[in-house]
Amino acid sequence: MARGRLPLPEPAAGVTSFLHVEDAARAAVSAVEADTGGVFNVVDDDPAEAAVWLPEYARLLGAPPPRTVPAQLAERMLGWLTGYQLTAMRGAANDRVRQALNWKPATPSWRTRLAAD
Structure with a gap:
C-alpha cells in the first residue's frame, strides 16, 4: 500500500467489516462467560466498500x-x-452479538481508530 502497489479494482464494491483488536478481545471474553452459544459476527458498526x-x-x-x-x-x-x-465480499452485521451478549464495539467505526493508530 505504501508503495502504491495495491490497485483498486473497478468497481470496488466489496464491503469489508472492520474490528479493533481491543473490541475483539472484549467480545471473546463476553462469549466465553456467556450462557449463550453459537456463532457471532464481531465487527464494528461501519462496514465500508473498498472504494471508500x-x-x-x-x-x-x-x-x-x-x-x-x-x-x-x-x-x-x-x-x-x-x-x-x-x-x-459482503460485510457482516453485529446485531446478534449485540443482543445475545449485550456487547457493542468501543470503537464503532474504523474511520476514527484507523487515523489514531
Missing part, C-alpha cells in the same frame, strides 16, 4: 491513491481472496 476505505487508508499512510484496474485483472494481480474482498 482503501483510498482513505492510502491517504493516512501518505501513500499515493490506489490506481484503478478492471475487475477482471484484480484476481490475476491480487489473487482470488483479495480480488473477491475488494469487488464482491
